[in-house]
Amino acid sequence: MTRRKTVNQTGIGRLSNIPFHDAWVAYECVNCQKMNYIQVGQELLRPDYAIENCVWTCGYCGFVHAKESDLPFQDWEEEYLSSDSTTALRFWEGFFRVATENPEAYWKQCNVCGRILPFPAFSKHSGWGVLERQMECRSCKGAINAVLNPKRTKQQLLESSVRRRIADLFVESENLSIEDLFKRFDSKCFKTGKQLDINQRDTWAIDHIMPSKYLYPLNVENAALLSKEANENKRDMLPSKFYTNNQLIELAKITGANLELISSTKPIINHNINVNNGVTRYLQVREASDLPKRIQEIKKILEVYKLTDNLSDENKRLLGF
Numbered sequence: 001m002t003r004r005k006t007v008n009q010t011g012i013g014r015l016s017n018i019p020f021h022d023a024w025v026a027y028e029c030v031n032c033q034k035m036n037y038i039q040v041g042q043e044l045l046r047p048d049y050a051i052e053n054c055v056w057t058c059g060y061c062g063f064v065h066a067k068e069s070d071l072p073f074q075d076w077e078e079e080y081l082s083s084d085s086t087t088a089l090r091f092w093e094g095f096f097r098v099a100t101e102n103p104e105a106y107w108k109q110c111n112v113c114g115r116i117l118p119f120p121a122f123s124k125h126s127g128w129g130v131l132e133r134q135m136e137c138r139s140c141k142g143a144i145n146a147v148l149n150p151k152r153t154k155q156q157l158l159e160s161s162v163r164r165r166i167a168d169l170f171v172e173s174e175n176l177s178i179e180d181l182f183k184r185f186d187s188k189c190f191k192t193g194k195q196l197d198i199n200q201r202d203t204w205a206i207d208h209i210m211p212s213k214y215l216y217p218l219n220v221e222n223a224a225l226l227s228k229e230a231n232e233n234k235r236d237m238l239p240s241k242f243y244t245n246n247q248l249i250e251l252a253k254i255t256g257a258n259l260e261l262i263s264s265t266k267p268i269i270n271h272n273i274n275v276n277n278g279v280t281r282y283l284q285v286r287e288a289s290d291l292p293k294r295i296q297e298i299k300k301i302l303e304v305y306k307l308t309d310n311l312s313d314e315n316k317r318l319l320g321f
């Protein structure tokens with residue numbers, strides 16, 4: 001098993017023990033159709049060599065891929081399957097040629113996500129080993145570049161504002177009593193302990209403990225009192241990223257929040273909401289954008305949040321699920 005190394009300055013960890021200079025060959029087993037990956041090292045195989053010498057045993061069914069093997073195809077004439085036949089020989093020649101002759105047909109393991117992917121999934125990098133490919137696949141490269149250059153496109157900003165607006169329509173927040181909130185938190189910033197004055201509205205803020213983008217409403221269980229500065233640091237962060245373990249325990253005591261939920265390091269979408277009300281509200285919003293577009297937007301959100309099961313039959317029909 002590969003293990004996570006310490007996270008580097010980008011905050012995106014690389015896997016140790018990934019032979020990222022090595023080429024791999026990948027083939028689908030002719031018998032069971034499962035993908036097999038073979039690490040061939042830093043020199044690509046010559047097809048004529050592979051045809052003569054390679055013996056690739058499927059890791060799933062044990063079928064041996066070599067020109068000495070009979071073919072396993074059930075609907076071929078018997079005589080074509082024998083390894084002595086010209087048909088089988090030509091088949092094996094093609095099989096090894098396809099897997100080895102074109103440099104673009106080799107595979108390589110990404111040292112960020114660990115997946116074994118075809119060469120074209122890695123950008124060219126001259127002088128970087130014999131394979132001249134980068135260590136990380138283009139997906140991971142995209143994520144790393146986003147850290148290094150966090151500019152978001154206009155389109156992304158628009159999408160995230162749409163998503164936020166939709167999320168807001170799904171959560172039905174209660175009317176929170178500010179006096180009670182101050183009482184619960186003893187008029188102190190829960191993060192820093194700083195004394196807060198209820199009458200100085202610009203010095204304190206209500207932390208949405210579980211962020212609204214994961215569909216949590218603002219209610220007694222989900223509200224913490226913070227100083228303005230502390231709340232600016234928290235923003236959309238999960239509570240587990242912002243509060244210490246002791247603070248999380250204390251927070252659960254004060255608010256009645258589920259400790260397991262607020263301690264989770266992975267975002268958990270709140271499914272305990274009225275999806276159908278949200279859909280109705282979203283489709284009713286008066287705005288210039290047309291209905292088909294809004295239906296597309298909300299469908300995407302429902303799919304990403306895995307909320308489609310909670311839809312009424314009528315809404316399923318309306319949205320085309």
Ligand SMILES: [Zn+2]
Pocket residue numbers: 029030031032033034058059060061062063
């Ligand atoms: Zn197999």
Ligand SMILES: [Zn+2]
Pocket residue numbers: 110111112113114115136137138139140141
């Ligand atoms: Zn990757």
